[in-house]
Amino acid sequence: MDVGAKAMAEEPRVNELLVRGIVVGLFAENCWIIGNRRTGEAICIDPGDQPQDILALARDLGVRIKLIVNSHGHLDHILGVRAIKEATGAKFLMHRDDLEIARSAGRSALMWLGRYVEPPPEPDAFIADEDEVDVDGVKLKVIHTPGHTPGSCSFYTEGMLFSGDTLFRGSIGRTDLPGGNYDQEMASIIDKLLKLPDETVVLPGHMEETRIGVEKATNPFILMELRRREQR
Ligand SMILES: [Zn+2]
Numbered sequence: 001m002d003v004g005a006k007a008m009a010e011e012p013r014v015n016e017l018l019v020r021g022i023v024v025g026l027f028a029e030n031c032w033i034i035g036n037r038r039t040g041e042a043i044c045i046d047p048g049d050q051p052q053d054i055l056a057l058a059r060d061l062g063v064r065i066k067l068i069v070n071s072h073g074h075l076d077h078i079l080g081v082r083a084i085k086e087a088t089g090a091k092f093l094m095h096r097d098d099l100e101i102a103r104s105a106g107r108s109a110l111m112w113l114g115r116y117v118e119p120p121p122e123p124d125a126f127i128a129d130e131d132e133v134d135v136d137g138v139k140l141k142v143i144h145t146p147g148h149t150p151g152s153c154s155f156y157t158e159g160m161l162f163s164g165d166t167l168f169r170g171s172i173g174r175t176d177l178p179g180g181n182y183d184q185e186m187a188s189i190i191d192k193l194l195k196l197p198d199e200t201v202v203l204p205g206h207m208e209e210t211r212i213g214v215e216k217a218t219n220p221f222i223l224m225e226l227r228r229r230e231q232r
């Protein structure tokens with residue numbers, strides 16, 4: 001009995017985390033569930049669409065979504081928030097600077113998807129740089145990474161970075177949409193995200209995962225910006 005309890009206590013905390021992605025919607029967005037297998041509580045990042053599939057994944061994992069956190073307010077990341085919130089009672093958090101973008105997501109859906117979608121609910125609270133958001137057994141550090149949108153945030157926990165639409169494998173988030181700013185995005189990536197350890201696993205808002213070290217060495221946008229800085 002004692003031995004069992006001791007073994008449990010000594011098990012590294014990382015083993016308690018369950019992390020699963022599900023690709024949802026027309027824009028093939030990665031929604032992430034980060035749960036704790038001991039406490040059964042989970043955070044959902046960017047429920048962009050197909051809320052029933054996201055809820056089914058949480059059920060399969062044996063966790064309850066207690067908190068919804070958005071990397072930014074674009075419609076492909078936010079259209080599932082209302083249904084997940086209604087089904088779970090989870091609180092919804094995002095950065096204040098993306099509020100207008102989030103509020104217009106219903107209208108954008110009509111334009112992009114050709115169907116009416118109820119706009120996302122107002123956030124229960126706002127997140128800011130260096131905040132920590134948590135449920136029992138899962139804690140995310142907020143890194144404000146503006147550029148793709150003014151309120152874009154990335155989230156770090158236990159050697160993993162959820163980079164939203166800021167950093168992708170071999171690419172970066174587009175900056176030609178309203179509120180986008182290329183220089184700001186490169187500063188967010190280089191001065192904030194690349195400061196993380198090279199072995200950090202990057203789980204982005206679209207496409208496959210990567211690592212910070214791989215992007216530092218091979219991402220053409222990053223290499224170009226680093227060269228530009230050297231020449232200054
Ligand atoms: Zn986006």
Ligand SMILES: [Zn+2]
Pocket residue numbers: 027029074076077165205206
């Ligand atoms: Zn996106």
